[in-house]
Amino acid sequence: MIREAKSNGAYANIAFQTGADASNEQSREYNLNSVKTINPLLQGLSRRGITQIFHYNTSAVYQNGDVNANGYWMDFSSRRQGSTFNFSYTPGKEPLSQFDFIFMRGDDVDETSVDNLKLVDRLEKPVLVNSGSATLATRDKFEIPKRFEEHPELIPETYTVTSTADLKKAWESLPGDLVVLKGRYGSCGNEVERFPKTSQGYQSAEEYFRKVGDLVAQEFLPEIVNGDIRVNVFDGDIIGAFKRLPNGSWITNVTNGGRVGPIELGNEFRKRIKLATSLFPEVRFQGVDLTLDSGKFIETNAFPASLGTVNRVYDTWQEEEILARLSV
Numbered sequence: 001m002i003r004e005a006k007s008n009g010a011y012a013n014i015a016f017q018t019g020a021d022a023s024n025e026q027s028r029e030y031n032l033n034s035v036k037t038i039n040p041l042l043q044g045l046s047r048r049g050i051t052q053i054f055h056y057n058t059s060a061v062y063q064n065g066d067v068n069a070n071g072y073w074m075d076f077s078s079r080r081q082g083s084t085f086n087f088s089y090t091p092g093k094e095p096l097s098q099f100d101f102i103f104m105r106g107d108d109v110d111e112t113s114v115d116n117l118k119l120v121d122r123l124e125k126p127v128l129v130n131s132g133s134a135t136l137a138t139r140d141k142f143e144i145p146k147r148f149e150e151h152p153e154l155i156p157e158t159y160t161v162t163s164t165a166d167l168k169k170a171w172e173s174l175p176g177d178l179v180v181l182k183g184r185y186g187s188c189g190n191e192v193e194r195f196p197k198t199s200q201g202y203q204s205a206e207e208y209f210r211k212v213g214d215l216v217a218q219e220f221l222p223e224i225v226n227g228d229i230r231v232n233v234f235d236g237d238i239i240g241a242f243k244r245l246p247n248g249s250w251i252t253n254v255t256n257g258g259r260v261g262p263i264e265l266g267n268e269f270r271k272r273i274k275l276a277t278s279l280f281p282e283v284r285f286q287g288v289d290l291t292l293d294s295g296k297f298i299e300t301n302a303f304p305a306s307l308g309t310v311n312r313v314y315d316t317w318q319e320e321e322i323l324a325r326l327s328v
Contacts, residue, residue: 014045014328015054015069015099017120019108022055022072022089031107032074033084035308038105042076043083044319048328051077054094058108058132061116066095067123101328102126105303106135110185127326130302134282138302139185141216147279148297154272155297156180161215164206170217171202178220181205183212187301194220223293229263230306231288232318233277234325240310240318241265243292262313269295276300285322 016038020031031037032055045053056071073092076085096102102120109117109132117132137143145158159170161181171179176197183191191212195201209215227245231238243263265273272295276288280300287304290297310318 013054013099013101014050015056015071015094015096015102015126016105017056017058017061017069017102018105019057020055021057022074022087028087028089029084031105033087035083035311036305037308038103039083039085040307040311040317040319041103041322042085044317044323045328046076046079046085047320048323050328051075054092054099055089056094058106058113058116061096061119063119066097067119068093068095096120097123097125099126101129101326103129103303104132104135106130106139107187109135109139111140129322129326130284130286131282134280134284135302137280138283138286138300139187141182141184141186141299142214143280144216144297144299151275151279154275154295156218156221158219159217161209161217164209167205167209167215167217168202171197171205174217174219176219176222179205180218180220181208181212181215182218184214184216186212221291221296223291223296227292228298229265229269229290229292229295230304230309231265231273231290232286232304232306232310233273233288234285234322236274236277238265238270238273239321240306240314240316242306242309242313260309260313272297 018031018038021027033039052073052075054071055074056069060070062068070093072089075088078086080086113136117136121132142160144155145160148155157174159166161167161170178194178196180194186192193208195205225246227243229241229243232240241263242260245259247259269290272290273288276297277286280286283302285303287301287306289299307318310316
């Protein structure tokens with residue numbers, strides 16, 4: 001049974017589709033209550049009097065007449081000191097067509113999710129942020145060389161790897177002394193490694209491929225040690241940006257210890273961001289990553305885990321702009 005939450009004099013039923021295990025405290029705290037994930041949006045909803053959401057995983061979607069999901073009703077009316085919540089949760093089974101909004105985080109989306117994502121995308125009533133197809137497009141790193149086919153100069157030289165023959169070809173073709181390998185559906189700096197272009201390095205790369213599965217192989221950009229830029233975009237408009245600097249590593253992701261700071265975007269960077277987002281037109285809310293020095297495109301992320309970082313860097317509530325644009 002749908003539970004209605006009042007918002008600005010109206011009623012809003014809101015669901016979140018993420019990879020969190022809502023019944024597990026560690027997963028719940030990291031994936032739902034951390035300011036690096038969906039917590040800022042929950043704060044924005046709380047300020048509107050909405051203190052209850054339905055949460056489910058992508059794998060919990062099924063069709064039995066209606067498109068339904070098994071999940072949990074999450075109550076976050078009790079706030080801790082600071083910005084986090086005391087969650088209480090109750091198991092539930094709900095028809096997704098009755099929700100007004102579904103926010104899809106996508107951290108559990110990969111090639112096995114296609115059928116369930118299609119079910120969600122067929123729903124007529126809910127506003128999806130983002131759709132299943134949009135989420136999968138940004139999770140799948142094989143999309144990067146495909147979408148930038150007419151602009152290869154704007155990305156690192158990239159090869160898709162589904163076999164050792166592919167890996168060998170990439171190894172022989174990529175310039176430089178290092179090769180970067182990324183898991184096809186990896187995120188948050190996970191499943192990202194670099195290997196020296198030596199015989200021992202190739203053996204290690206082959207072992208990595210056997211362990212991880214499908215990969216993209218890219219040239220290593222030495223400029224990445226100077227940092228990169230994360231730009232949050234909603235419906236094609238830039239709504240926030242910050243720079244990320246490595247902290248004892250060449251990986252800049254905040255979840256892996258990267259340092260952050262404010263940045264002023266110049267016209268050239270804005271043009272590149274506009275182009276990059278136009279190549280992923282189905283993604284309403286995305287976080288675009290570009291190298292700090294030359295503005296080369298690294299990747300884009302549907303529903304980026306960077307609202308809290310923007311808020312911290314600029315002392316703002318960026319979630320308010322997103323919720324206002326959605327008329328929540």
